[in-house]
Amino acid sequence: MGLFKPIWMTDKRTKRDKAIEAVTKETNPDKLKEIALNAPLREVAHAAVERVSDQAILIDIARQTSSTSVGEKVIQAIVDEQALFNLAMPGGALSKKVQAAAISKVRDRDMLLQFMEAHREDFRLRHETGHRMLGEAVQFAYARIERPTFEWSMLVNSKASDENLLQDVKEMSYPEDREALCLVARKKDNDAAALAVSMFPYETDAKFLRHVALVGFNTARLAALKKLRAPEDSDLAKRVWENHLLDLEVRKQALKLVQDDDPLLDTPNCCPYCGGVGTVHRNTYYSGGADTYFHGYECSECKKSGYIPMWAGDPKDFGVTLRELRDL
Numbered sequence: 590m591g592l593f594k595p596i597w598m599t600d601k602r603t604k605r606d607k608a609i610e611a612v613t614k615e616t617n618p619d620k621l622k623e624i625a626l627n628a629p630l631r632e633v634a635h636a637a638v639e640r641v642s643d644q645a646i647l648i649d650i651a652r653q654t655s656s657t658s659v660g661e662k663v664i665q666a667i668v669d670e671q672a673l674f675n676l677a678m679p680g681g682a683l684s685k686k687v688q689a690a691a692i693s694k695v696r697d698r699d700m701l702l703q704f705m706e707a708h709r710e711d712f713r714l715r716h717e718t719g720h721r722m723l724g725e726a727v728q729f730a731y732a733r734i735e736r737p738t739f740e741w742s743m744l745v746n747s748k749a750s751d752e753n754l755l756q757d758v759k760e761m762s763y764p765e766d767r768e769a770l771c772l773v774a775r776k777k778d779n780d781a782a783a784l785a786v787s788m789f790p791y792e793t794d795a796k797f798l799r800h801v802a803l804v805g806f807n808t809a810r811l812a813a814l815k816k817l818r819a820p821e822d823s824d825l826a827k828r829v830w831e832n833h834l835l836d837l838e839v840r841k842q843a844l845k846l847v848q849d850d851d852p853l854l855d856t857p858n859c860c861p862y863c864g865g866v867g868t869v870h871r872n873t874y875y876s877g878g879a880d881t882y883f884h885g886y887e888c889s890e891c892k893k894s895g896y897i898p899m900w901a902g903d904p905k906d907f908g909v910t911l912r913e914l915r916d917l
């Protein structure tokens with residue numbers, strides 16, 4: 590037993606060429622399928638796949654193989670879109686990588702949507718082992734569809750989904766689509782979110798605009814702050830301004846809602862580069878190499894500084910008042 594094993598069963602690389610030669614003489618499709626599925630050497634299995642022209646047998650191999658390279662090779666040879674779709678669906682092919690390779694050849698919109706639906710969980714978990722491949726395949730499927738559903742555009746984060754959402758929002762109206770507009774405004778940080786926010790009237794939905802101004806993403810916050818009013822929202826605006834983690838552009842927009850006679854606006858030595866409050870200070874140091882004293886100003890927050898040698902005169906102070914900063 591085992592003495593006269595067929596050559597294709599070898600796992601010795603030295604016998605590889607001989608094994609491939611034997612496979613190229615094989616004509617029985619079932620035998621070729623057996624070789625493709627079981628040959629220990631990848632090149633031998635590939636040679637068997639190349640010999641198969643019967644689509645049904647190719648599909649069988651794709652379904653049963655656990656080898657990624659054999660699977661991808663056999664997928665290349667399958668032309669029927671319905672068969673590729675079936676392989677990509679759960680339970681279609683044994684290997685998730687083969688499922689992903691199969692869907693990459695499908696162009697039919699309904700099939701792509703069905704595939705995405707079936708692998709929604711893989712997409713959500715795409716960073717976890719074993720799911721990543723199908724998660725990415727869902728992302729690629731999404732990119733291939735013209736005008737995907739709103740729901741999927743919300744799930745996917747990509748340039749394509751940003752553009753699709755913007756188009757969706759342009760076609761929405763307030764208050765009919767308020768729920769969808771709320772979703773975009775709360776969950777996204779893109780042009781679609783800014784447009785969605787801008788569609789909420791202050792008169793009827795100030796509460797939502799305030800909510801977005803406080804907890805939304807940057808683009809949505811900025812759009813919401815543009816819709817808020819002084820003095821009604823001045824206190825809220827101050828809270829946004831104080832949040833140093835936010836973009837300076839957002840914080841400056843909040844500052845515009847602070848009332849003109851508020852003493853806060855007269856705070857001096859504020860930094861126009863990082864929005865630091867009272868952080869620009871005079872600074873003096875001595876450079877041994879140049880044997881010169883320097884003085885200048887430095888922001889203690891972002892470290893932006895300006896120095897000139899003492900003999901050259903007074904340095905320019907780049908600090909501003911908050912009133913000046915909000916108009917910069």
Ligand SMILES: [Zn+2]
Nearest residue numbers: 860863888891
């Ligand atoms: Zn600064």
